[in-house]
Amino acid sequence: MLxxxxxxxxxxxxxxxxxxxxxxxxxxxTNENLIVLRKGLDRRISSQISRDEARRVKYxxxxxxxxxxxxxxxxxxxx
Numbered sequence: 168m169l170x171x172x173x174x175x176x177x178x179x180x181x182x183x184x185x186x187x188x189x190x191x192x193x194x195x196x197t198n199e200n201l202i203v204l205r206k207g208l209d210r211r212i213s214s215q216i217s218r219d220e221a222r223r224v225k226y227x228x229x230x231x232x233x234x235x236x237x238x239x240x241x242x243x244x245x246x
Contacts (some may be wrong), residue, residue: 199231218242 203216203224216224221242224230231239 175186216242 201224202211202237203221223240233239
């Protein structure tokens with residue numbers, strides 16, 4: 168009985184871990200979302216841009232802005 172309970176517990180923990188990390192890695196570019204990759208890379212996991220580059224992208228034309236005129240953008244790492 169204890170063995171079965173441990174197997175079920177491990178299964179639940181692994182599923183919870185997989186479920187918790189999937190929204191972070193399943194973000195896709197749409198008309199409302201933009202994912203910036205370093206030139207020459209085709210995978211977002213291996214792409215890195217500097218803070219200065221992220222700041223420049225944030226203020227490009229076409230980036231949505233809030234009521235105070237601030238860009239609706241954030242530089243986030245997707246692992």
